Amino acid sequence: MAAQPLIIATDLEGVLVPEIWIAVAERTGIAELRLTTRDLPDYDELMRRRIAILREHGLSLADVQTVIATLDPLPGAADYLVWLRSHYQCIILSDTFYEFAAPLMAKLGYPTLFCNSLEIDGRGMIVAHRMRMTHGKRETVRALRALGFRVLAIGDSYNDTAMLAAADHGILFRPPPNIIAEFPQFPVIDSYADLRETIADFDADGVPERGVVLAGVRDDETLRGRLSTVDDLDLVDGHVSENAILEAMAENPILIERPIVETDKGVRLCRPQDKVREIL
Ligand SMILES: [Mg+2]
Numbered sequence: 001m002a003a004q005p006l007i008i009a010t011d012l013e014g015v016l017v018p019e020i021w022i023a024v025a026e027r028t029g030i031a032e033l034r035l036t037t038r039d040l041p042d043y044d045e046l047m048r049r050r051i052a053i054l055r056e057h058g059l060s061l062a063d064v065q066t067v068i069a070t071l072d073p074l075p076g077a078a079d080y081l082v083w084l085r086s087h088y089q090c091i092i093l094s095d096t097f098y099e100f101a102a103p104l105m106a107k108l109g110y111p112t113l114f115c116n117s118l119e120i121d122g123r124g125m126i127v128a129h130r131m132r133m134t135h136g137k138r139e140t141v142r143a144l145r146a147l148g149f150r151v152l153a154i155g156d157s158y159n160d161t162a163m164l165a166a167a168d169h170g171i172l173f174r175p176p177p178n179i180i181a182e183f184p185q186f187p188v189i190d191s192y193a194d195l196r197e198t199i200a201d202f203d204a205d206g207v208p209e210r211g212v213v214l215a216g217v218r219d220d221e222t223l224r225g226r227l228s229t230v231d232d233l234d235l236v237d238g239h240v241s242e243n244a245i246l247e248a249m250a251e252n253p254i255l256i257e258r259p260i261v262e263t264d265k266g267v268r269l270c271r272p273q274d275k276v277r278e279i280l
Pocket of ligand 1: 011012015
């Protein structure tokens with residue numbers, strides 16, 4: 001096994017199971033519950049609205065759980081997860097709640113789930129949501145990398161993009177068009193078969209060509225003293241993701257004041273200039 005084993009951090013809703021709130025909206029006939037983070041990126045605001053709507057309609061936690069119990073994983077998701085867990089370590093990172101997710105976890109073979117909790121009153125009504133921490137998905141990915149794992153992150157929505165950027169490799173799975181347009185830096189995959197292939201390829205090869213350039217940038221001692229932006233961006237921290245460095249390079253071209261050469265044989269950061277011979 002590689003010195004840095006691969007761990008898969010995957011979103012739940014939209015990737016492995018249907019959007020829970022959309023299902024609740026359909027079965028209760030309350031159209032306003034259809035809003036998701038795809039529509040309203042501020043999750044706290046979204047949850048406060050959802051809880052208020054449930055209260056207005058007199059719907060308890062048990063009512064919502066009854067609806068969720070009728071849901072099944074997305075077609076093919078359970079088999080994909082069996083494959084994934086038989087080959088790699090995997091953690092599901094979700095902004096949902098343990099009280100909601102339990103019936104779906106049973107149908108997925110009880111994978112490891114990091115999510116949040118609900119506060120329930122004496123009548124069984126949901127009164128508040130309790131996020132375990134802010135930016136839980138992103139912070140989990142950062143922590144996993146600090147623990148020596150390479151992290152491949154998979155998600156479909158606004159609340160996933162920070163963890164995708166923090167990972168060694170981020171993938172969008174069946175995202176809506178607005179996410180694709182806003183986050184063109186992430187590859188888009190639409191089937192579990194392609195997801196399996198991409199994960200296996202990444203495990204075998206990493207992202208070698210891009211990695212050479214990024215390693216060169218990271219290891220270049222002149223980088224730290226180049227300009228205050230470097231310290232501001234904290235780019236020489238070993239836990240900064242490749243995506244974050246690429247974004248910083250695009251926004252601050254002075255960071256790449258060195259020759260990057262691409263030929264059919266690969267890509268090199270050509271300092272010293274003799275490095276170019278490796279790919280001629
Ligand atoms: Mg999702």
